[in-house]
Amino acid sequence: MKEGPDIAQIGALIGDPARANMLTALMGGKALTATELAAAGGITVQTASTHLAKLEAGNLLTQRKQGRHRYFTLADDSVGKFLESIMGFAAGRGYLRHKPGPKEPALRKARICYDHLAGDYGVRMLDSMIGRGAIDAIGDGLVLTKSGETALKDIGIDVHTLKSSRRPLCRSCLDWSERRAHLAGSLGKALLSNFLDKGWAHRTAGSRCVVFSPEGERQFLMLFPAIK
Amino acid sequence: MKEGPDIAQIGALIGDPARANMLTALMGGKALTATELAAAGGITVQTASTHLAKLEAGNLLTQRKQGRHRYFTLADDSVGKFLESIMGFAAGRGYLRHKPGPKEPALRKARICYDHLAGDYGVRMLDSMIGRGAIDAIGDGLVLTKSGETALKDIGIDVHTLKSSRRPLCRSCLDWSERRAHLAGSLGKALLSNFLDKGWAHRTAGSRCVVFSPEGERQFLMLFPAIK
């Protein structure tokens, strides 16, 4: 009767609203302290502490001590991945934590998905790269083409070093707001870093939103024209 | 602070052991009655009834009345998909519902993953098809080749009709026991149906196990030789 892995424990860990909010906050990819996470969860630090201990025991989080702070991050990108898959389902079925508020449009426009760009802009970027032949979409998979590689070199991304990492270069990730794929993998991460480094965009504190500067937005839209 | 979809509600639904067991049972793809699900969850029918109502309200299940029975199935293959993604994570982190029992080996060998073949045999089948060039693995994606299409025709699968469906033909699905990919999508489903129709294998009641007959096993192993 009892077969296979136990999903109940994981479900229970995610099932508490405070913990779910903390996990969602950590989907931003940034390491957060226990106090910050307590705020994100809407609870006191004591309560947060016990929650964090449970999440860590469940291998969903890891912590790193730094001075008198403890920085928590998702244990692994596999955690971010299956959380996003649940979010995708949740979004499709109208599981929303609130009525769409003022932050919502900004979040749908551009946000961080663990370590890469998501939202309208994330989807546009991938579509544009596919449209101009920088990336081939084959079945579920994404493959960087030769011409794509040289184009990336021009904007300052050395694909060669990325390839040496064990992590896949291109990976598609389902976007919960757009319900279409955006670009994940080490290349997705590199592109986001590139934009942030250039000052085209910056992250907002305590949120997954990514805000583009006027100039950055201009450059981005020019670099990734819409495909009709 | 509160952004994005609410994963807590879904987590809570999965987080109860009885509900998780019922959902896992439904991953077998077969429609089950409330009484059968109560047994799968290890609870009385009254309790099961309230659980099932909650799961249905949460859009994880649908029911179909037939006479005095109510048959429950997963609402959608998207449910099966994200459940499997959680299972994949759970299996990798040692979340097991029990010490490995007598059924465990059979389950690892061949089982149903919603509607296609998983386990050792599922992984072997995909590896073998890739090895002989019937399927190309490109990045994350899988693509059926011309030669693969004709080979499938020989065993009685008409790829053309499958292609007309909206569902993707080939899709890779992470196997929680083998931790490698097996073949999902409409082709994965068609292959499993094909084996069952030919009598090579049959499902076992109340379990996700797929049991091959001696002759069926011989044929299967011959058709999908191991790749070294």
Added chain:
DNA sequence: TTCATAGTTCGATCCTAACCGAAGCATCGT
């Protein structure tokens, strides 16, 4: 009609776990 089976609803019990106040460590700055 009458009985049996499948399932739901109600009511009451009971237990887990979330929660916070207070106190205790650990680390940093001065």
Added chain:
DNA sequence: ACGATGCTTCGGTTAGGATCGAACTATGAA
């Protein structure tokens, strides 16, 4: 050394929800 800050542990309270017995509804069989 001393206070301030970040975090954990302990203890006691409370609330939510899982559970089942019993009663009720619905469908099928005889």
